[in-house]
Amino acid sequence: xxxxxxxxxxxxxxxxxxxxxxxxxxxxxxxxxxxxxxxxxxxxxxxxxxxxxxxxxxxxxxxxxxxxxxxxxxxxxxxxxxxxxxxxxxxxxxxxxxxxxxxxxxxxxxxxxxxxxxxxxxxxxxxxxxxxxxxxxxxxxxxxxxxxxxxxxxxxxxxxxxxxxxxxxxxxxxxxxxxxxxxxxxxxxxxxxxxxxxxxxxxxxxxxxxxxxxxxxxxxxxxxxxxxxxxxxxxxxxxxxxxxxxxxxxxxxxxxxxxxxxxxxxxxxxxxxxxxxxxxxxxxxxxxxxxxxxxxxxxxxxxxxxxxxxxxxxxxxxxxxxxxxxxxxxxxxxxxxxxxxxxxxxxxxxxxxxxxxxxxxxxxxxxxxxxxxxxxxxxxxxxxxxxxxxxxxxxxxxxxxxxxxxxxxxxxxxxxxxxxxxxxxxxxxxxxxxxxxxxxxxxxxxxxxxxxxxxxxxxxxxxxxxxxxxxxxxxxxxxxxxxxxxxxxxxxxxxxxxxxxxxxxxxxxxxxxxxxxxxxxxxxxxxxxxxxxxxxxxxxxxxxxxxxxxxxxxxxxxxxxxxxxxxxxxxxxxxxxxxxxxxxxxxxxxxxxxxxxxxxxxxxxxxxxxxxxxxxxxxxxxxxxxxxxxxxxxxxxxxxxxxxxxxxxxxxxxxxxxxxxxxxxxxxxxxxxx
Numbered sequence: 001x002x003x004x005x006x007x008x009x010x011x012x013x014x015x016x017x018x019x020x021x022x023x024x025x026x027x028x029x030x031x032x033x034x035x036x037x038x039x040x041x042x043x044x045x046x047x048x049x050x051x052x053x054x055x056x057x058x059x060x061x062x063x064x065x066x067x068x069x070x071x072x073x074x075x076x077x078x079x080x081x082x083x084x085x086x087x088x089x090x091x092x093x094x095x096x097x098x099x100x101x102x103x104x105x106x107x108x109x110x111x112x113x114x115x116x117x118x119x120x121x122x123x124x125x126x127x128x129x130x131x132x133x134x135x136x137x138x139x140x141x142x143x144x145x146x147x148x149x150x151x152x153x154x155x156x157x158x159x160x161x162x163x164x165x166x167x168x169x170x171x172x173x174x175x176x177x178x179x180x181x182x183x184x185x186x187x188x189x190x191x192x193x194x195x196x197x198x199x200x201x202x203x204x205x206x207x208x209x210x211x212x213x214x215x216x217x218x219x220x221x222x223x224x225x226x227x228x229x230x231x232x233x234x235x236x237x238x239x240x241x242x243x244x245x246x247x248x249x250x251x252x253x254x255x256x257x258x259x260x261x262x263x264x265x266x267x268x269x270x271x272x273x274x275x276x277x278x279x280x281x282x283x284x285x286x287x288x289x290x291x292x293x294x295x296x297x298x299x300x301x302x303x304x305x306x307x308x309x310x311x312x313x314x315x316x317x318x319x320x321x322x323x324x325x326x327x328x329x330x331x332x333x334x335x336x337x338x339x340x341x342x343x344x345x346x347x348x349x350x351x352x353x354x355x356x357x358x359x360x361x362x363x364x365x366x367x368x369x370x371x372x373x374x375x376x377x378x379x380x381x382x383x384x385x386x387x388x389x390x391x392x393x394x395x396x397x398x399x400x401x402x403x404x405x406x407x408x409x410x411x412x413x414x415x416x417x418x419x420x421x422x423x424x425x426x427x428x429x430x431x432x433x434x435x436x437x438x439x440x441x442x443x444x445x446x447x448x449x450x451x452x453x454x455x456x457x458x459x460x461x462x463x464x465x466x467x468x469x470x471x472x473x474x475x476x477x478x479x480x481x482x483x484x485x486x487x488x489x490x491x492x493x494x495x496x497x498x499x500x501x502x503x504x505x506x507x508x509x510x511x512x513x514x515x516x517x518x519x520x521x522x523x524x525x526x527x528x529x530x531x532x533x534x535x536x537x538x539x540x541x542x543x544x545x546x547x548x549x550x551x552x553x554x555x556x557x558x559x560x561x562x563x564x565x566x567x568x569x570x571x572x573x574x575x576x577x578x579x580x581x582x583x584x585x586x587x588x589x590x591x592x593x594x595x596x597x598x599x600x601x602x603x604x605x606x607x608x609x610x611x612x613x614x615x616x617x618x619x620x621x622x623x624x625x626x627x628x629x630x631x632x633x634x635x636x637x638x639x640x641x642x643x644x645x646x647x648x649x650x651x652x653x654x655x656x657x658x659x660x661x662x663x664x665x666x667x668x669x670x671x672x673x674x
Contacts, residue, residue: 028084029141032169034091040174042100045167049082049146079149090139098131098175103165104246105150112142120148120165131175152247189235193370197228200377219267220380226263227373229256234366250303254295257306258288260346261313268317268339272324272332280316284309304354311350318343331383338379345372447506453479458545459665460484461635463643466658472498473604473658474538476509482547488662489540490557490604492578501538504531505579517542517553521579521587525555528580537578541602545664550600553589555579558605559620561627565597569628571620596668599638601627606657607642613651635663 028048036043101107101119109116109132117132136142148165170178201224208217233249233256262284269277291309294302321339324332346369351357412419452460464473472491477484487509491501508524521542528538539556552560552572559573572592577585594600603623610618626645632638639661646659 029087030084031087032089032092034089036092036097036169037095037171037174040171040177042168042170042174042178045084045144045169049084051080051082080147082146082148084144086142086144088136088139088142093136093139095135096172097134097136097169098172099134100131100168100170100175100179101146101165102168103148103150104152105148105165107165108147110145110147131172131179133172134169183239187239189367189370190232190239193231193235193374194228196374196377197224197231201225201228216267216270219263219270222259222263223267224373224377226256226260227370229253230260231370250299251295254299254302254306255292257310258292261310262288264317264342265313265320268320271335272320272329274320274323277320284313307350307353311347311354314343314347314350318347334379334383334386335376336379338376341372341375341379342369345369345375447502448475449477453477453484455479455484455545456482457547457667458484459635459667461639461663462661463639464658464660465655467606467655472502473606473660474502474505475602475660475662476506478509484545484664486543486545486602486662486664487540488557488602488604488660489538489579490606490658490660491538492536497533497536501528501533501536501580504528504533505538505540516589517544517551518587518589521553521555521576522585525577525579525581525585525587526583529583531580533580537581539578539605543600543602543664545594548594550592550594551589552592553587555585555587556581558603558608561601561624562592563599563601563627563630565595567628569624571624594666596666598666599627599630599632599635600664600666601638601642602662602664604658604660606655606659607646607661609657610646610650610659611653611656612649613653618646618649635665638663638665 028046028050030046033041033043035041099109099116101109103120106118106120108118111134116134119130119132144167146165146167150164168175168178201221204217204221204224208214208221211217230253233253237246237249262281265284266281269281287309291302291305295306317339321332321336321343325336348357348361349366349369352359352361448464452462460477462475464475466473474487474489474491476487479485487505489502489505491498491505505524505528508527511520521540524540537556541552541554541557541560543553543560544551552574553576554560554574555576556578557576559571562570562572564570572590574588574590576587601623608618608620608623626642627638630638630641632641642661
């Protein structure tokens with residue numbers, strides 16, 4: 001009986017020993033390298049530590065020291081004990097080593113039951129960057145224990161910040177060099193990039209204040225300030241473990257990233273405007289507001305959408321610049337290089353952050369995107385320097401012009417009394433000529449038909465606007481037995497001499513209208529040459545409308561446009577010398593079949609050569625485009641559309657030449673006669 005009891009006790013103790021050994025062996029173990037002191041290398045201890053809810057109870061579940069949101073242990077409540085086994089080789093016994101603990105909370109460090117010190121962002125009376133000296137008295141296995149607490153762990157995790165601790169070990173000298181190097185790199189990034197971005201942001205903001213119409217400077221200033229905010233909070237958080245800063249920095253960086261995308265697209269679209277830029281920008285503002293509100297509620301979950309928003313912004317601004325470059329827009333090559341660098345730099349970094357490309361493809365890390373912003377600042381500075389140089393050159397030219405005008409003004413003052421006398425004489429002469437011109441204008445307008453002829457199969461509308469008192473444009477009709485003969489002409493120049501040519505052409509038109517229209521054009525040409533108008537000539541188009549076709553002959557007039565019932569537009573152009581210019585010119589005529597519902601546009605060259613306020617002509621291609629896109633269903637509606645377009649196109653610019661429209665529409669078979 002006693003033997004059985006002894007065997008049972010021995011078996012129970014053995015099982016406890018085995019279980020205890022297994023529990024110990026299950027804890028994380030790291031073997032230190034004997035060359036740790038010789039190389040000066042700093043080693044980061046494993047991220048998995050055994051978690052102890054108290055100093056005695058040991059959990060079998062590992063704990064990530066960084067406490068990343070996707071790997072947080074259910075046992076973590078904001079405080080607890082963490083242990084790690086360390087195998088120390090004989091070469092490290094007695095060597096001066098150092099432990100560095102980086103944590104936003106409070107970490108109390110113990111080695112083999114001996115308290116080494118307290119570190120962390122909330123630790124009192126000690127700098128978080130200072131290391132803890134360590135000397136191992138013997139080789140073999142040692143136990144490193146940390147009691148860690150962080151009252152704001154849940155808030156930090158929701159903001160996407162690490163709430164735990166990171167422990168590194170190395171020689172005392174190597175640890176000091178590593179800390180100095182890491183802080184130096186982060187400080188350099190913070191202060192250099194932040195200073196550059198804030199300086200240029202303030203500079204362009206002041207440029208906008210002094211020149212409010214140059215609003216692109218405002219958007220570029222916003223882009224610089226957004227980058228300054230990003231680079232400051234991104235790199236300064238490597239220099240501090242202040243929990244309040246951590247809780248604020250992540251939402252601020254999310255909002256700064258959204259502002260980066262908005263200002264970048266608005267700046268590029270302002271420099272190179274395009275049709276739908278406003279719609280795209282308003283859509284981006286709406287999306288940015290939603291993501292910003294989400295970032296304030298749960299920063300970590302909103303972060304991928306911030307990255308995606310910034311990536312799409314980079315794609316959009318690169319697209320706008322590429323299109324502007326392809327179209328040869330002013331400044332596209334200079335600013336475009338910087339924008340392409342910015343889009344590429346941030347695009348690669350964002351693809352890495354979204355785990356779409358390997359981090360090995362971006363060895364420069366976060367240096368790449370902010371360096372690309374420096375490239376954009378350089379290209380923007382080069383662009384502004386070029387613009388300033390051009391402005392200065394223009395100012396110098398204007399100063400020279402002012403000096404010349406001043407000299408002329410002095411000379412004009414000397415001639416003032418003489419010119420006053422001449423002015424009175426000129427006013428009298430002007431009144432006399434104005435009366436003559438008004439009489440000539442009345443004569444010219446009397447040459448035009450008093451009313452438009454009515455036709456069973458044709459709908460006709462006309463409009464004329466002269467560039468001076470007496471114009472050179474002319475139109476007329478002959479209607480007889482269902483046949484309509486239409487003539488439209490444009491004398492070279494305008495004024496009294498052009499009106500004289502119109503009078504002569506009116507006399508000749510009364511005998512036109514037979515079948516051989518090319519022959520009639522040749523006869524009219526000879527008749528006008530015999531009148532000896534010298535350099536004066538008449539461009540003229542003659543059209544004859546029968547039951548189902550139009551015969552056409554032209555002498556130097558713009559082409560005739562025919563819009564078929566199906567919507568297609570045909571250009572009818574006949575080469576010919578204006579009447580009265582060349583002798584024996586071989587004029588031609590063509591016959592064009594017509595169907596119901598078709599529009600024929602006759603015009604003088606004053607419309608296609610009409611200039612806008614910027615000096616751009618309407619052009620013949622735009623005339624065909626207008627006719628193709630017209631919704632006019634009658635001749636008068638088409639004339640109204642053309643007149644409205646002409647008024648809008650020229651704006652406040654004076655009309656340089658006479659403009660005449662004659663529109664003929666063929667009626668449908670079942671359409672009632674007028």
